Amino acid sequence: MNRSNQQAYDRGTSLYSPDGRIYQVEYAREAVERGAPVVGVRTTDGVAFAAKRRTRSSLMVGESVEKLYKIDDHVGAASAGHVADARKLVDAARRESQVERLRYGEPIGVEALTTxxxxxxxxxxxxGGTRPYGAALLLGGVDASGPRLFSVDPSGTGSEWKAVAIGGGRESIQEALESGYSTDLDLDAGLRLALGAITVDDDERSADGLTASAISDDGYRTIDADAIADLLADEGAAEDDAGDAGE
Known part of the structure; x- marks a missing residue:
């Protein structure tokens, strides 16, 4: 394929290339990979989220960078990629959740919301005339079937997970999740795992730039900075104990 033909496929969101690819979707996935990472962990009693926030200047207020969102009392979301695109999807999810409550008088299921x-x-x-969303989401919460966690990628594919990372540095974070996950984790342990995994490549683990939230039967709650620091310290101590036991 010469370059001019490839450029024609680059420009179209509704055109397949001869090898079955939609380049604009792949470029949107690249935008997600360049974003700050987020992590979701499903536990026995809820779902834990952790995220890193990047600021362009030391003068920028870090709390103004949104990575974690409350969708409803029982559902939360985390985003990686273009924040503006993620916000549009979050707004749509919030509207759908409220419509479900008004129409049927009950909270929407996490899987139905993901769909x-x-x-x-x-x-x-x-x-034609549109582009793929340059953002991916994690949607998690507690419904009638228990804790659920899903990912949504720029192609429109949804997948259910026990623990998952999206955004930059995903490979090493996902490896940390796979090595540390067990099916009997409670919510506090899930938060420790999420925070430990998202900082796995950091030279020195710190709560600076981190945000976390948890969803349980009690609803959605944001984890404050002091609690994040304590959870990180607990996770680091647990890893040190495990390392000493293996020597």
Whole structure:
């Protein structure tokens, strides 16, 4: 394929290349990979989220960078990639959740909400005059079937996970999740795992630039900076104990 033909496929969101690829979707995934990472962990009693925030200047207020969102009392989200694109998807998820409550008088299921969001994302991969969303989401919460955790990627594909990372540095973070996850984790242990995994490549683990939240039967709650520091210290101590035991 010469360069001019490839550029033609680059420009179209609704055109497959001869090798079956949609380049604009792949570029959107690259935008996600360049974003700050977020992590979700499903536990026996809820879902834990952790995220890193990047600021462009020391004068920028870090709390103004949104990575974690409350969708409803029982559902939260985390985003990687273009924040503005993620915000549009979060707004759509919030509207759908409220419509469900008004129409049926009950909270929406996490899987049903994920399907609604993935349908919206997928539409932008097949219509002319649009581009794919340059963001990926994690959607997690507690519904009638228990704790659930899903990912949504720029192609509109939704997948259910026990623990997952999206964004920059995903490979090493996912390895840390796979090595540390067990099915009997409670919510505090899930938070420690999420925070430990997202800082696995850091020279020195610190609560600076980190944010976390948890969703349980008691609802959605944000974890404050002091609690994050304590959880990180507990995770570091547990890893040191495990290392000493292995020697």
């Amino acid at each position: 609604t969001v993935t349908d919206r994302v997928q539409e932008n991969t097949q219509r």
